[in-house]
Amino acid sequence: MPLPAKAFQHWLHSVAPAMSTADICRISGVKRTTLAQQLVRGKVAESSVVSISRALGLNPLDGLASFESYAGLTGPSRPPTPAELVSQIATTDLLHAVIARTAPGATPTPALRPAPHATSVRNWVDAIDDGDLRHRVSAATGIAPQNFSAQLTANRLSPELAVATSRAAAVGFTGGLVATGLITEAEAGWPPGARQAALDALSDGELTVLAGDRLQALGRTLRRQEQEQAQTEKIWENLG
Amino acid sequence: MIEILQWSTLAVCGALAAARIPSARRGENRLLFGILLLMTLAILLSMRAPYVAIDQVLGGRNLANLILRFIIFGAILLVGIRVARAFGASRALKLITGRAGAVALAVAGVAVIVTFLFMDTAGSSAGLVAVAAKDARNAALVEYYGAAGRLYPSYVALVLLPATIGVLRSRLPALIRSAALLLAVGAVAIALSLLFPVIPPELGILRFIVNYTAVLCYVLGLALIWIAKLRAHPSPRNRRPDPAATAPD
Numbered sequence: 210m211p212l213p214a215k216a217f218q219h220w221l222h223s224v225a226p227a228m229s230t231a232d233i234c235r236i237s238g239v240k241r242t243t244l245a246q247q248l249v250r251g252k253v254a255e256s257s258v259v260s261i262s263r264a265l266g267l268n269p270l271d272g273l274a275s276f277e278s279y280a281g282l283t284g285p286s287r288p289p290t291p292a293e294l295v296s297q298i299a300t301t302d303l304l305h306a307v308i309a310r311t312a313p314g315a316t317p318t319p320a321l322r323p324a325p326h327a328t329s330v331r332n333w334v335d336a337i338d339d340g341d342l343r344h345r346v347s348a349a350t351g352i353a354p355q356n357f358s359a360q361l362t363a364n365r366l367s368p369e370l371a372v373a374t375s376r377a378a379a380v381g382f383t384g385g386l387v388a389t390g391l392i393t394e395a396e397a398g399w400p401p402g403a404r405q406a407a408l409d410a411l412s413d414g415e416l417t418v419l420a421g422d423r424l425q426a427l428g429r430t431l432r433r434q435e436q437e438q439a440q441t442e443k444i445w446e447n448l449g
Numbered sequence: 450m451i452e453i454l455q456w457s458t459l460a461v462c463g464a465l466a467a468a469r470i471p472s473a474r475r476g477e478n479r480l481l482f483g484i485l486l487l488m489t490l491a492i493l494l495s496m497r498a499p500y501v502a503i504d505q506v507l508g509g510r511n512l513a514n515l516i517l518r519f520i521i522f523g524a525i526l527l528v529g530i531r532v533a534r535a536f537g538a539s540r541a542l543k544l545i546t547g548r549a550g551a552v553a554l555a556v557a558g559v560a561v562i563v564t565f566l567f568m569d570t571a572g573s574s575a576g577l578v579a580v581a582a583k584d585a586r587n588a589a590l591v592e593y594y595g596a597a598g599r600l601y602p603s604y605v606a607l608v609l610l611p612a613t614i615g616v617l618r619s620r621l622p623a624l625i626r627s628a629a630l631l632l633a634v635g636a637v638a639i640a641l642s643l644l645f646p647v648i649p650p651e652l653g654i655l656r657f658i659v660n661y662t663a664v665l666c667y668v669l670g671l672a673l674i675w676i677a678k679l680r681a682h683p684s685p686r687n688r689r690p691d692p693a694a695t696a697p698d
Contacts, residue, residue: 437619437620437621440537440619440621441621441622441625441681443534443535443537444535444536444616444621444625444674445674445677445678445681445682446535447531447532447534447535448481448531448532448535448628448671448674448675449478449481449674449675449677449678449679
């Protein structure tokens with residue numbers, strides 16, 4: 210649920226009283242037409258607040274927490290669990306780690322790429338799912354389970370759902386916001402190197418199984434895409 | 450109302466056929482061009498003024514109407530084969546090109562010809578309205594003739610419907626799914642034409658709406674697929690020549 214325009218105007222006035230909307234858009238990189246449209250519709254996207262907060266040198270989390278629907282974000286958050294941290298490591302980085310452990314010294318291990326990655330949303334939900342999470346999120350927010358799944362498949366999750374998912378899983382609320390790319394790890398207050406430390410703490414067996422699961426999921430996605438591509442080509446060949 | 454529907458359908462069909470002339474000259478999917486041409490011709494023959502003009506040339510015995518039936522059969526057969534192949538519907542393809550399809554086509558074709566021969570067809574009249582008005586026997590024959598003419602298109606449309614709905618519900622690109630939706634609506638419209646005998650005469654306009662909806666949906670559905678293809682693969686004319694392809698060997 211995006212933020213009410215009235216509350217947004219109020220917030221903007223309190224954090225940047227002297228600046229015009231044009232100035233705000235210029236420094237934050239939010240397109241003027243985009244923001245104007247959001248204001249006209251009465252719903253401002255969370256990402257606009259995040260961009261403006263960054264431009265003003267404020268922590269985006271504090272910016273979001275000024276709004277009623279995100280009031281819970283203020284105050285110290287529970288730190289991410291090791292599983293959440295590992296879920297935000299890209300599959301290729303996990304594979305690099307597997308190689309580095311099985312053939313040490315063969316290739317230098319590159320530094321982990323920053324979150325989010327191509328499947329970070331689904332991997333995050335899988336990392337915190339006790340088997341019943343999707344039903345609890347669906348019961349708490351009213352979203353149909355298949356719509357929730359569709360968002361995960363598209364590697365998307367609205368900020369509101371991300372927070373609701375964290376809440377339903379009883380984990381810190383920053384994980385979902387990082388996984389969806391709304392805020393960075395640093396903005397979430399994750400210590401630098403936290404993901405690398407979580408990765409290093411995995412045993413060889415755990416790491417290999419995890420990398421295998423990721424590869425299998427990737428393989429399924431690629432196979433499906435190839436099938437759909439072949440189907441599309443067939444349609445074009447016959448009817449295009 | 451009916452005139453507007455007829456002329457706009459003709460315009461859409463003709464424009465799309467014309468738009469495909471360049472690609473057809475390059476040899477790309479000429480059959481699709483042929484299908485559009487057949488559909489344009491069919492619409493032309495279903496309109497009063499062109500129908501009478503053409504039928505007069507053919508001797509004024511409503512032979513044009515019989516030709517129209519077979520143009521429709523041909524167009525629907527070609528569309529059916531192509532759609533079934535495109536959507537990977539091997540069962541539908543078998544039902545169209547296999548024994549069942551051949552029997553359906555033969556039964557419909559023979560029934561159309563036989564009823565036509567028994568009619569007193571003198572005097573060009575679009576939709577055989579004047580023929581039906583002659584007497585009760587001719588009226589009944591025109592009714593059977595029309596039913597036989599709708600039988601085969603409805604058969605093909607119903608055979609294609611499951612595969613079309615399958616594509617509609619798939620995760621293929623949005624343009625292709627929109628095209629599948631149009632094809633599905635067209636197929637339902639053709640199938641609904643089987644119910645024409647129970648439509649009361651005062652609602653006769655419904656027949657026209659259903660017929661032209663079917664044609665428009667099919668033609669626009671095919672156009673959408675073409676647009677999707679052009680977007681994904683720009684035609685060779687607009688593509689920069691590939692040096693490897695033109696290099697002498």
